[in-house]
Amino acid sequence: MRRLLNTLFVLTEDAYLALENENIVVKNGEAVLGRVPLLTVENIVYFGYKGASPFLMGECAKRGIGLCFLSTHGRFLARVCGENPGNVLLRKKQYRLSEDEGKSVVFARNFIAGKIFNARTVLERARRDHPLNIDGEKFLLISNDLKAAIKTVRKVTDVDELRGIEGNAASAYFSVLDDLILQNKEQFTFAGRSKRPPIGKVNALLSFAYTLLAHDCASALESVGLDAYVGFMHTDRPGRISLALDLMEELRAIYADRFVVTLINNRIVKSNDFDDKENGVTLLNDKGRKRFLQEWQDKKREAIVHPFLEEKIAWGLVPYVQALLLARTIRGDLDEYPAFLWK
Structure with a gap:
């Protein structure tokens, strides 16, 4: 409780x-x-x-x-x-904001600033914790690029420009993700992000983690009365939980990516947890999904101190707290949405 x-x-x-x-x-x-x-x-x-x-x-x-x-x-x-x-009024305001590009971009850039900030945190932690196992100079160069990108994001007034900055930052970040894999390199390598379909074991793990995280964010948004299908950065599309995809951006690197890398480096997932399809797609099999989900639930129980609230909570509650903060911002109780910035 x-x-x-x-x-x-x-x-x-x-x-x-x-x-x-x-x-x-x-x-x-x-x-x-x-x-x-x-x-x-x-x-x-x-x-x-x-x-x-x-x-x-x-x-x-x-x-x-x-x-x-x-x-x-x-x-x-x-x-x-x-x-x-009361959520009728909340949702009506959400819809109005989503249709006003000048206002929706304010929310969008906070999501993306949080995403890039947390991606940089992952790289900075790797530089600190594994100085002998990674190319510190390469990580520092990309970290500095991400730092500059955050400053640029803060000034953006156009959603399309924001998407371009986010794409470049994501490309730079993923270019060194393989360097974070310190164990099982003969079985787990990352040559680049592929989504639909996922190619290779690491992409299969990332895709599954993102699916679960998006699901958690959608449930969190619904729980506070927001419409998970109407976003600020991700455009409306039938069947797409656009606002959940917006909300999960800031949690991708610090939650999902670190989780996947930990599974690999701690040898929790193994090569026989995957099935390779004839078309080159790699997917978790039943045993692999069961192992993944057990670890995912354990991760959600871990305690952290929320950087904005400065209160101790479980990792699994982070999407719900962020959804509450987003709802309060939309209502006007907060001047600006406070992204989850992990340090």
Whole structure:
């Protein structure tokens, strides 16, 4: 159980939520895990399978308190809404902002500035932690290029120009990703990013990680009442969760890429966790996916200190906290969206 930004996160998967004397009661069998006054909560995000009492759901609907149900793996299931849910106003403002290029680019450049900042953090950490295993001069050169790109991003007023800067920065970053692989080099090499389809084992791992991260971001956005399909940088396209893709940009390198490199360097994934198709595509097999997902869930439980809130949270809550901050920015409670900047 965790409270952040007036949102109650219930992470105990077999917990049951009830309402007693104006208090949200979190139970595990007969044991009471915690009590939170209903008046102090704006949202409840529940990861589990036992659910909540009809009385609590009714009170949340009546008082305009968001109650969102997700699976233990973070898949969005349902949200309780009252007769006049406040997220209608939130979504209408989101739609207006997305159609105003001058305003949407402000959100977009913060996402991309966060992405480049965190990519640079990955390279700087590698220079610090593995000075004898990598070409420090090459990493420093690219790190300085990324630093300059961040300054340029801050001044951009055109989304297309922003996409060009992001593409160049991503190309520079991926040019040294193979150098971060320090073990299993005979089985895991990275010659460049290929998406659809993924070519090679490293691309297969990256694609799977990005799919999971996008899914987590979409669930996070839905949980706070935003429309995951209407983005600021990624354009609208049927079936594409554009805002989730926007939100995940700042988390790609620091969360997904580092996770993949750790799996390889710690020899957690093995060559027989993949299937090579006749068309050259490489995919994780059932055993590999199971191993990957177990490690992914373990990663999400790791504790960090959020750089903006300066509070200790689990890695898995980062998309939900960022979604809350994004919703508050869209409402006008924050002057500018604070990207997740890992140091």
